[in-house]
Amino acid sequence: MARVLTIRADNCTGCRMCELACSSVKEGEISPDRSRVRVVADTLEGWSRPAVCLQCDDPMCMAVCPAGAIEKAETAQGDLFVEIHADKCIRCGRCSAACPFGAIVFSSASQAVKCDLCGGTPKCVEFCFYDCLSFVEMSDGEYAKRRRKVKALTNRACREISGHEPLRRRAEFSLEASKILTA
Numbered sequence: 001m002a003r004v005l006t007i008r009a010d011n012c013t014g015c016r017m018c019e020l021a022c023s024s025v026k027e028g029e030i031s032p033d034r035s036r037v038r039v040v041a042d043t044l045e046g047w048s049r050p051a052v053c054l055q056c057d058d059p060m061c062m063a064v065c066p067a068g069a070i071e072k073a074e075t076a077q078g079d080l081f082v083e084i085h086a087d088k089c090i091r092c093g094r095c096s097a098a099c100p101f102g103a104i105v106f107s108s109a110s111q112a113v114k115c116d117l118c119g120g121t122p123k124c125v126e127f128c129f130y131d132c133l134s135f136v137e138m139s140d141g142e143y144a145k146r147r148r149k150v151k152a153l154t155n156r157a158c159r160e161i162s163g164h165e166p167l168r169r170r171a172e173f174s175l176e177a178s179k180i181l182t183a
Helices: 017-027 060-064 094-098 140-160 166-182
Strands: 002-007 038-042 047-051 070-074 080-084 133-138
Touching: 002 140, 017 038, 047 166, 060 070, 060 094, 133 140, 140 166
Parallel strands: none
Antiparallel strands: 002 133, 038 047, 070 080
């Protein structure tokens, strides 16, 4: 059994409470620009959805980090996540460029940051009043299926967006990621 962050994109209203909760907990201030979860929106099309780290099984960000600052880790409850060690990070930006989902951002101190599931109790989930974000337990079979889907989406994203900037990646693939995370 594994717990994972799931997204129901159709429920997202763009209220940005997830960003506010995240920045408050992680940075000690309410500032959406300093959040590890980002709400991506297209006001002309009329949609919004959160973009979060998918906690990839074989993270590209980890593969490109020259300092070895990124590794797989577990919360105290055994939830798997990808962790960035601030003391090892050399701020080169390769991890941010490599992530096909735009999940790694740089803090005001030019430090690479990303979702770490808040140690097993994601605050973004607690403050998502529209049930867009959930932290759910999956059976081993469901988790294996999700891992395969994330891997396939990552491979496709890398092929299709190699020329796009990270912010555009987030917008283009957040919908598909939310479909995978809902499964």
